Amino acid sequence: MSPVAAAYPETTLRSPVVCAPLSVERAALGKRVGDVPVRHTGAGRDRSATAAAQLAAAGPRPVLVAGVAGALTAPLRPGDLVVADEVRSEGAEPIRLPTARPLAAALRRLGLRVHVGPVFSSPVLVGGARRAALAATGALAVDMESAWLAPAAGGGPFAVVRAIVDTPEAPLARPGTPGRGLAALRSLRRAAPALRDWAQAAGPRAVELASPRSFCAGVERAIDTVDRALDRFGPPVYVRRQIVHNAHVVRRLTDRGAVFIQELDEVPPGARVVLAAHGVTPAVREQATARDLSVIDATCPLVTKVHAEVRRFTGRGHTVFLIGHADHEEVQGTVGEAPADVVVVEDVEAALRVQPRDPERVAYAMQTTLAVDEAERIAEVLRGRFPALVGPRTDDICYATTNRQRAMRAVAASTDLVLVVGSENSSNSRRLVEVAGREGAAAHLIDDVDDLELSWLAGVRRIGVSAGASAPDHLVAELVSCLSGFGPTSVTANPTVTEDVAFTLPKEVS
Template sequence: MTGIVSTPLLSEWLALRDRLTADVLRTGRSSDGGLGQTGEPEEKGEAELAGPPGRRPVLVAGVAGGLGNELRPGDLVVADEIRGGAEPIPSYASPFLVGSLRRAGLRVHHGPVETTPRIVDAPDARRTLGVTGALAVDTESALLAAAAPPGQAAVIRAVVDTAGHRLLRPGTLVRGPKALWALRRAAPVIDAWAAATDDREVVLAGPRSFCAGVERAIEIVERALAKFGPPVYVRRQIVHNIHVVSELERRGAVFVEEVAEVPEGSITVLAAHGVAPQVRTDAAARNLRLIDATCPLVAKVHSEVRRFVARGNTVFLIGHRDHEEVVGTQGEAPGQVIVVTDPDEAGRVSVADPRRVSYVMQTTLAVDEAEQTATVLRDRFPALTGPRSDDICYATTNRQQAVRAVARDTDLVLVLGSANSSNSHRLAEVAVAEGVKAHLVDDASAVDLHWLRGVRRIGVTAGASAPPRLVDDLVRCLSGLGQVTVTEISVVDEHIRFTLPREVS
């Protein structure tokens, strides 16, 4: 199945026909105000589009009038819903288009597109429509989108004239070609959309998304905001996810790099990744009212380091040198903790007394890789002692086992998580190790449509710091490209919950 590209006007069709390999139809606009009803279609292409309902996804590409004050001639508007029919028509795959067009260097806006029976030219009428939240207005999109299966319509409109100006004025001769040129520049993305349209199965990995430590950290900030009111300061990102941070910022959290940036005496939350003791000392010097959101499993590693150092041991910290968790853990005893990143470093590291050595691990490592490094250290240092239990947290282990199972049964794995999330990176690496292509994406808008061409089974998981709604959003976006069947491979049920600190409990 391949989606259909519909261009209502001849000029739009001419702008795209030599740039697309996908079907591009000059559809016109039906004479009765709807497709596949009683009127005769204006073009042969429209008759094909208006065939049996629910047949193929449809993308309407063309020009439009701008309604938002921020729009400029040549800007693109991608509809998240198409208004003007009996009911608004959702466009589930629109985030894919928005992200792809922006990565192509185009100026893109995302929001409703309004369809009206006739051209809306008067500035006052444009402003009235703009108050509804619509970004652009045309006379065809809702009519043509109605031919697509539910959610599988898409609209890309290039702005010709802006909200405060009439269409029919001399400058239109300049603005019109500018809009059509923007439409031509969008052609590779339109082609990628058409190639990505297909029915497919989505296989969810279970467990996925938030772990107990992340839920606890987020709840601590939320409760602090509710109890003390904004602003509540947070040293570094509370968890490594841009969506979580943005949402908490909207609610009044202020994220800083160091406690020196926090006004004296303020409520300050320490992030889930843990901190070096020096940070607490610096906070005390500023009389900050600290609330510790360190994950209890990270705190356990800190405790192990202190215990080993008290014995006089050198501690090997297996982890990524610049990760915040590792920086904080090493800060417990900088002169006695040596970071070891991989088996090669483990084979070269040296210590003053090889009889007094211990090791701990960053909690978010890939299990297999971390164990390889630990094995090299054990072989080189027979006296090496380790933690009483595995440092790699239960959530990291469970999510890696789940994505491994999913990867064995899919053509592509998409991992939702931010670029600075260690555990999310490890999930993608585990999938690749199983021989499947995998990509780490912040959200659906980061998915490259080219990845989806010919892919019928997609595995989806999310790092421990990624909100569950991102998974739902991605599945909905995929359903905008064709019918989606969702299954799940679950390796374990998680029921762990950590207690909150007394300051917010």
């Protein structure tokens, strides 16, 4: 058992409570939040402060404030929900609420219209110019209790969900307020299952970070290539396919002026184009030449090595068994080196069936982002069937894939739940989930904290966290911050290996 397995915080949290300032809010929630009690705390600053002091006297506990509020900005409408990521009040430091995004995601899964942002607490009703001034600060909604109920948590988990009643265009004094109030209360009622899940997700826990994790040298090289191209040549810089398989990276580069395209016929003749880290077929390079494109090749050097191996083997008359996934861009690019002589072998069953032209002239290569143990099982079957089989001089599976899978096995063996940060189309991220599952841990792939489901956390006290080689590490930091918002949290990292690999940039941007 790793040190983190026995080191999670011993802080005891009292049972969670939902605070409903108004009696109609309490009635709307009723018993719909399961065993979590809903306490009518009273309207306004003074009653909220009194209720908070009474609750805090018993010790830290998860507290969720649920009630109605007024919208400060036009896009919000009656019945919308606002999940506070910050609670503000006059003259006080803002209160950060790090669990807002997964709570909002849980509410959206219930079919509710949800916004995430700051909520301002005012001791008096707000209207007119004051409402506009608060909107200018970026706050989404205003209430009269949340800031003064926050101490009820005693430093424990705290969340705020507010249903909109009135808006700048339809303030409380306007006709139709009862109907708008009913819409808000209906939304609160529908929100109850997510409020229950948030309360059940709270608790002390230990987080163990897999190390190494996140960007590898090839990914850093590819991203730096696009950034440098934008710096040197200015936008637009065209990029064939996703530079790496991560939605956040692609979004950031798009905002900088990169234009991501599927095929080169979408690029104006003579323009500048970057080839993504996963590699391309020779036919793509020929098309680039025919269109007079300025090519910057960001292919990972380890992928380039596999291409060279395939050319070497097929040039000697071998059939190459390419162990990998046929729908992955890296495999498609590698097959393109010699389509008639490369056979994709996706699993053990395919390895048992495959029939080459000449069983005495066979070789194998591997997709660089495979699960190491599974790829080796496939290779072993091929070796058993074809004694003449030859392989690459060194392992094709990249050092970063191997290192991250080894670190994942160490983490998964001592945790109950594993969260892998990475996009759905990231092969190496999906392989990390599979590795964790084979170690017996419940494992999930999340693009960011919005994908974190509250139900996964119920009763879980030991969580392992990693990130695929194409996922930025700041997303891991966001996840750890979010998890810490559910209760006292210890965070440890036990590196299994230190990485010092670096690749030179393409000459066009170096």
